[in-house]
Amino acid sequence: MNNFKLDIHVILRIRRILSDITSVFTNKILHYVQNDKPLRFAVLILITVLFDSCIPKPLDIDIEPADPKLVVSSYVVPNRVMVVSLTRSFSALQDPNENDTTEAISEDFLEKVAVRTGLVTISYKGRTDTLIGLDSVPGIYFSINTLQYDYEEYSLYASDTIEDLTITAISTMLPQVKFDTVYPQIKNESLLIKYQFTDLPEDNWYVVVYYKKLSDTSNADLDVNSDPFSRGDNVQIGLDLLSxxxxxxxxYVGQRQIYDVDSSDTLGVVIANISEGYYKFLDAQKRTEGIWAQITSEPINYPTNVVGGYGYFNTHHPDVVIIDLNEL
Incomplete structure (x- = not known):
């Protein structure tokens, strides 16, 4: 059992609600006593006392923590590379920042949830590839020999040997969609990115992701497949979901205004043809807007194709365009 006190954010939220209710109540009361100043003053004091007495004090609550499960995400680098990140779920009562006031996930917390001792395999066309764990980045597994076939089913198996957790998932690789054009244009202190692509036959869902490189490494090192657990040199600065x-x-012609860019920045724009299920997963994830919103806002049950765990195993085939603002 975990013993904890109600978070200050919850208390402040309750206080704001009470404040709104009190404001309406106060205005109505004062309307009837507007000509009697002593009575108005007495009413204000009484309401203030009542309001302060309604502010809840921290409560000790016992909650049974949920059993941990494996959480998966996956990425395809065109041609042969498959990357899978494997972590353990954690309770909302845990602090991912370890007393850090920023929203960045701390290194210590990452070490706790990342699965170092995992077994990850991808099966397709009668063969099975065992992914290799990346020693320098816990929880990341990759294969440089996983061939990519349109409309082929790829089966994921992953296990955590320490916690005795296992998951499975199946994803179909959809045909790659490519940009027809990507046109960046600097406007004032922002960057306008216009892009165009040709819609594929049948019903389709697409994701367009924008990355900004944080390091001074070469363009070839821009890790457009990085995620919050890969400690890459990029930060995601935008995402468009399209049906x-x-x-x-x-x-289709689309555009995105990018702010807070410098003339020396390098950006990556990625497009992928994705499944409807992964589209719904990204849409739900997008609405949470970061780790703190996931903890403090209304809970959202993410769609998933993972059996026995969380996350989404996808095999979308991205097209990548690099934009070097030095060349504009």
């Missing part, structure tokens, strides 16, 4: 149900024609 061709809203398209007016087979040629």
């Amino acid at each position: 061709d149900e809203t398209f007016d024609s087979s040629i």
